[in-house]
Amino acid sequence: MTYAFRTEGLVKRFGATTALAGVDLAARPGTVLGVLGPNGAGKTTAVRILATLLRPDGGRAEVAGHDVVRQAEEVRRRIGLTGQYASVDEDLTGTENLVMIGRLLDLPRAEARARAAELLERFDLTEAAGRRARTYSGGMRRRLDLAASLVARPEVVYLDEPTTGLDPAKRDDVWALVRQQVSQGVTVLLTTQYLEEADALADDIAVIDRGAVIAHGTPHELKGVVGGQTLRVRPLDPARLPEVATLLERIAGQRPDSPGRGMLGVPVDGDAALAPVVAALAERGIAVTELSLRLPSLDEVFHTLTGGRSRTGEPVAEQDREGAAA
Ligand SMILES: Nc1ncnc2c1ncn2[C@@H]1O[C@H](COP(=O)(O)OP(=O)(O)OP(=O)(O)O)[C@@H](O)[C@H]1O
Numbered sequence: 001m002t003y004a005f006r007t008e009g010l011v012k013r014f015g016a017t018t019a020l021a022g023v024d025l026a027a028r029p030g031t032v033l034g035v036l037g038p039n040g041a042g043k044t045t046a047v048r049i050l051a052t053l054l055r056p057d058g059g060r061a062e063v064a065g066h067d068v069v070r071q072a073e074e075v076r077r078r079i080g081l082t083g084q085y086a087s088v089d090e091d092l093t094g095t096e097n098l099v100m101i102g103r104l105l106d107l108p109r110a111e112a113r114a115r116a117a118e119l120l121e122r123f124d125l126t127e128a129a130g131r132r133a134r135t136y137s138g139g140m141r142r143r144l145d146l147a148a149s150l151v152a153r154p155e156v157v158y159l160d161e162p163t164t165g166l167d168p169a170k171r172d173d174v175w176a177l178v179r180q181q182v183s184q185g186v187t188v189l190l191t192t193q194y195l196e197e198a199d200a201l202a203d204d205i206a207v208i209d210r211g212a213v214i215a216h217g218t219p220h221e222l223k224g225v226v227g228g229q230t231l232r233v234r235p236l237d238p239a240r241l242p243e244v245a246t247l248l249e250r251i252a253g254q255r256p257d258s259p260g261r262g263m264l265g266v267p268v269d270g271d272a273a274l275a276p277v278v279a280a281l282a283e284r285g286i287a288v289t290e291l292s293l294r295l296p297s298l299d300e301v302f303h304t305l306t307g308g309r310s311r312t313g314e315p316v317a318e319q320d321r322e323g324a325a326a
């Protein structure tokens with residue numbers, strides 16, 4: 001199989017810290033590999049090695065079959081990088097930033113200008129093109145940063161937390177752009193703190209913790225790691241919750257818990273419980289506003305895999321905890 005990029009047994013130490021302790025990652029061309037892990041797991045270190053910005057201490061990494069150490073030039077020609085820490089020059093305008101990158105890539109001036117205009121248009125920055133980047137909002141900066149990584153028409157793009165700090169609408173814009181790139185055959189390595197983002201974009205996910213891959217698979221496969229599904233019911237009339245609890249317990253054989261206000265959830269093995277629950281609700285004339293069968297969220301998977309440590313060190317959001325206790 002040919003890979004757009006891959007690492008084998010990648011090791012990187014910083015003094016006494018082992019940032020990567022033998023990491024294997026691989027992505028097929030035209031797919032998105034999501035790399036998830038708590039703070040300090042080694043995500044950015046892996047990205048920087050794949051981007052030729054850092055030399056590994058052991059193992060190897062290659063992009064389109066080119067070794068990142070011995071064939072760094074070949075690798076650089078093929079990649080685009082959007083760093084966790086934005087890399088645009090604040091004193092230059094949007095246009096100047098992109099033209100400068102084009103010139104650094106040896107594009108003729110006219111071509112660099114055309115490419116800059118095209119990307120600014122695509123990233124909805126045309127109006128701000130003549131303003132210095134320091135005047136841009138966070139979302140505009142992110143988009144300019146992303147545009148900068150695409151000037152070279154890379155085959156492989158590394159996006160290290162591309163949507164951190166963006167509002168939901170801007171985040172959706174970035175997701176659309178990532179999908180657009182992938183549909184054109186670009187391969188993406190995406191690191192993110194947002195498991196929802198990995199779920200939405202990634203074909204495959206590698207979960208890393210303390211410098212090692214602890215799980216790997218499609219989002220669907222990873223959800224299977226935690227196992228089971230949750231049946232949820234929200235009656236229209238909250239006064240009927242006790243009745244719903246009784247019928248769920250009878251059908252599912254377990255006491256339901258309350259994953260959210262006015263809602264009950266109970267673990268089930270598959271969809272077999274759905275029909276009897278619907279029938280029992282109808283029989284009692286209990287109207288519902290929500291009835292669902294759901295797989296565990298990637299958040300739940302992540303917490304199970306990493307032993308419950310929060311990926312950001314922050315308290316786990318209510319929504320993330322939903323169903324986890326089930
Ligand atoms: N230049 C460096 N010098 C010393 N230690 C470093 C350096 N870069 C990274 N580390 C350490 O290596 C480990 C992995 O860091 P890395 O930045 O790769 O994690 P990360 O998964 O990207 O975390 P985050 O989610 O916070 O971005 C951490 O313990 C970090 O402190």
Ligand SMILES: [Mg+2]
Pocket residue numbers: 043044045084160
């Ligand atoms: Mg990082």
